[in-house]
């Protein structure tokens with residue numbers, strides 16, 4: 546049996562095994578996707594183990610998406626543009642890094658009719674924020690504001706990403722309740738939450754009622770969290786379009802699955818495993 550898995554710490558909450566094992570079953574491939582919890586001290590050994598001949602590759606999640614880069618043999622264009630790796634492919638013992646988060650999010654935005662936007666806002670400045678910036682750029686955004694609780698993190702991310710995205714005007718702002726975001730919110734087509742705010746360990750909403758009220762009526766609020774969040778609930782209550790992170794999870798997973806198997810992904814089976822129609 547072939548093997549593939551999720552490398553991160555923690556990973557127990559992940560829905561990726563259900564999704565990928567449904568895909569292997571649908572395609573009749575004798576392979577199993579497992580959770581591979583990996584503290585930082587064990588990362589190098591874990592990555593080395595991916596070179597074994599029965600391993601297709603891996604997904605990578607918090608906190609290793611940047612740290613794995615130095616442990617791989619090659620990066621594809623997607624990983625270079627985002628500056629982070631969420632998918633590793635074992636190519637006869639050589640490890641190639643890719644990023645399917647960005648095209649996965651772009652595909653999820655396209656699914657809901659937001660494949661062409663003008664102005665976006667990304668909340669957070671971590672690994673998922675990088676993918677969100679590239680996804681918005683690939684959806685034709687001309688201006689993107691990155692807002693983070695630590696302004697210096699948002700500024701550093703903008704400084705890093707701007708040279709790779711010359712056709713987009715990136716700027717940084719603070720993510721604070723009632724804060725200066727309001728002026729950018731008034732022009733935003735899409736707001737993407739790439740912080741963990743809304744999960745059990747970080748309850749609440751990254752945007753308060755006044756900030757949501759500042760969004761134009763056509764705006765989409767996209768939360769990358771895959772569990773129900775106050776942000777999505779409050780946005781819908783205000784009459785705004787809103788989506789959670791499950792469509793992105795399905796799309797980034799399908800792209801990763803295709804890299805591992807070389808076959809078109811059974812997207813319907815993967816979506817069904819996540820409870821999507």
Ligand code: NAP
Pocket residue numbers: 607646669670671672673674693694695698720739740741742744747769770771790791793794795797
């Ligand atoms: P990360 O690298 O740890 O970055 C998280 C960002 O959120 C950082 O900017 C962090 O700021 C900020 N943050 C954390 N707690 C905060 C709080 N209480 N208030 C304000 N800001 C806070 O994580 P990530 O990899 O970007 O992932 C972010 C979320 O996206 C995760 O929950 C993950 O599950 C989700 N995600 C979903 C998908 C999908 O397919 N749907 C894919 C990837 C990620 P500091 O730097 O100040 O800590």
